[in-house]
Amino acid sequence: MARAGALVLFGVTGDLARKMLLPALYHLTAEGRFDLPVIGVAKTDLDLDGLREHARQACGGVRDAAFEKLAGNLRLVAGDYGDPATFARLREETEGKGFLCHYLAVPPALFEVVAEGLAGQGLNRDARLVVEKPFGHDLSSARELNDRLLRHFDEDHLRRVDHFLGKEPVEDLMVFRFANTLLEPIWNRSHIRSVQITMAEDFDVSDRGAFYDANGTVRDVVQNHLLQLLAILAMDPPPSIDARAQLDEKWRVLRAVKAIDPADVVRGQYTGYLDTDGVRPGSTTETYVAMRAYIDNWRWAGVPWCIRSGKALPTTDLEIVAELFRPPVTMFGNGDAPDTPNLIRFRLQPDAGVTFDLLVKEPGKQHARPVPVSVDFTKVLGPMEAAYARILFDAVSGDPRRFARFDLVEESWRIVQPVLDPGQAPLPYAKGSWGPEPAAHIPPGGWHEISTTFD
Numbered sequence: 001m002a003r004a005g006a007l008v009l010f011g012v013t014g015d016l017a018r019k020m021l022l023p024a025l026y027h028l029t030a031e032g033r034f035d036l037p038v039i040g041v042a043k044t045d046l047d048l049d050g051l052r053e054h055a056r057q058a059c060g061g062v063r064d065a066a067f068e069k070l071a072g073n074l075r076l077v078a079g080d081y082g083d084p085a086t087f088a089r090l091r092e093e094t095e096g097k098g099f100l101c102h103y104l105a106v107p108p109a110l111f112e113v114v115a116e117g118l119a120g121q122g123l124n125r126d127a128r129l130v131v132e133k134p135f136g137h138d139l140s141s142a143r144e145l146n147d148r149l150l151r152h153f154d155e156d157h158l159r160r161v162d163h164f165l166g167k168e169p170v171e172d173l174m175v176f177r178f179a180n181t182l183l184e185p186i187w188n189r190s191h192i193r194s195v196q197i198t199m200a201e202d203f204d205v206s207d208r209g210a211f212y213d214a215n216g217t218v219r220d221v222v223q224n225h226l227l228q229l230l231a232i233l234a235m236d237p238p239p240s241i242d243a244r245a246q247l248d249e250k251w252r253v254l255r256a257v258k259a260i261d262p263a264d265v266v267r268g269q270y271t272g273y274l275d276t277d278g279v280r281p282g283s284t285t286e287t288y289v290a291m292r293a294y295i296d297n298w299r300w301a302g303v304p305w306c307i308r309s310g311k312a313l314p315t316t317d318l319e320i321v322a323e324l325f326r327p328p329v330t331m332f333g334n335g336d337a338p339d340t341p342n343l344i345r346f347r348l349q350p351d352a353g354v355t356f357d358l359l360v361k362e363p364g365k366q367h368a369r370p371v372p373v374s375v376d377f378t379k380v381l382g383p384m385e386a387a388y389a390r391i392l393f394d395a396v397s398g399d400p401r402r403f404a405r406f407d408l409v410e411e412s413w414r415i416v417q418p419v420l421d422p423g424q425a426p427l428p429y430a431k432g433s434w435g436p437e438p439a440a441h442i443p444p445g446g447w448h449e450i451s452t453t454f455d
């Protein structure tokens, strides 16, 4: 877990750096948590002053001491990643800077090229390599990519980014589960009827047509982000907070998740997707998916874990709803309607918090009705840190807990492998709807409406 003496940022002029990484570095600098040389690498016509101005714009045009400090730390190595001379210049630039953190904010097709270029100059020694998602396209390509990277960096010196692991509300799940004793006795197949994970986005694929069309929803968010969430929610308590202990438990639970049965999946594509720039004519890529996953272990056997995600849905929300079994005897039902079940809701985006939907007596009546008992974490605890600030901080300091270890990546590809590229056209759905109608039947009893806000 060596602390880096410098950050080498490949793709410094790219989209990810502009939207996420440079603002996160500025934020860390302003907080006094980051003060290291940042050597940007890119094929660019910019000179160092141009890069500094580019960074300033990425950080909202700021002109303050924190930005000046970050700008003073910036260096630029401009050149082609396929050209050994680029890496020779990088070696000169990094001379004497100690342990290096190479962050690859570049398309995956370039991961190996960059790793080789680094190794050609000995820049893989005393260094770690951080790569962005997607890590592979399926199980075998992920293994191949891993083997190739392992030629130059061993597992201890490789970090695979899944930015969801940097989100504080995601970590809240683990704290909520394991810092309280409230949930653990009921957090199993005897009390939980189903778990529903919804990641909805109200925007379409927009200018990401070519990227999205080559991937689709399962690869884009289920294999990585949503299975990571499932692992955190379903895993057994790790013996300690230690990174290895957490990663081992996540691996154990993913290992128990059965490969998804195509009969448990509904795929959708919003109307108009085929007209997007970069999308292949007649493409069968899904922009929506709903599926049931089953975990074959003592805690969860038989409980459906229902996952849905899509673009162009009615709202942008990330919420998990665990439904408890109803009481065995209906005493306070309203007419013929049975008591509604208790729900435990974890909201992760855009706000964060927990809501218990409990039943209380309706005043003046003999029946009960559900009321939400909520806590909005931001209101109580203040704002949360951006995911990429935490990812970058860990990338530089070496802590592996918020990255995807390869055995977890392998398990998650195994889980989704049977439902990748089925070759059939997905069902159409209208933009702004909740996806194709048959998806409504994925959870037993249908999806619970998500809460959308605490107010």
Ligand code: BG6
Binding pocket: 163, 201, 220, 221, 349
């Ligand atoms: C990315 C996906 O990994 O995650 C996007 O490629 C998706 O399609 C995004 O929109 C969601 O992340 P966030 O942090 O904006 O919720």
